Amino acid sequence: GVGLMADAWIEAIGLLGGLIGILAWIPQIRRVWVDGKEEGISIPTFVAVSVSLSLWLVYGIIVNSIAMIVSNILTLAFIVGITVGVYRIRSKRDEASES
Numbered sequence: 001g002v003g004l005m006a007d008a009w010i011e012a013i014g015l016l017g018g019l020i021g022i023l024a025w026i027p028q029i030r031r032v033w034v035d036g037k038e039e040g041i042s043i044p045t046f047v048a049v050s051v052s053l054s055l056w057l058v059y060g061i062i063v064n065s066i067a068m069i070v071s072n073i074l075t076l077a078f079i080v081g082i083t084v085g086v087y088r089i090r091s092k093r094d095e096a097s098e099s
Contacts, residue, residue: 011065011066011067012067013067014065014067014068014071015066015067015070015071017067017071018067018068018070018071018072018074018075019071021071021075022071022074022075022078025075025078025079025082026078028041028078028082029078029081029082029085032081032082032085032086032089033081033085036089037089038085038086038089038090041082041086043083043086046079046082046083046086049079050076050079050080050083053072053075053076053079054072054076056068056072057069057072057073057076060072
């Protein structure tokens, strides 16, 4: 019926918004993993964003929103990837400065 069609459109809008949000992190991933640069990346900010995304993920699970679930899982994966890359770069830099 009409309700199912409206629900599908609402989820499609959510998926599009989530996709755009995910794509917005690609420059950061490239900067860290390809260029090897971590300047200006705040780990406390990334922790706060991760907590926020985790809460939105729980909310998405509770309301059964595929768009919220998928976009938050993927965005969290990107955030974890960036954070791991930053730690990797900073560890190498710290080891080099100790030598």
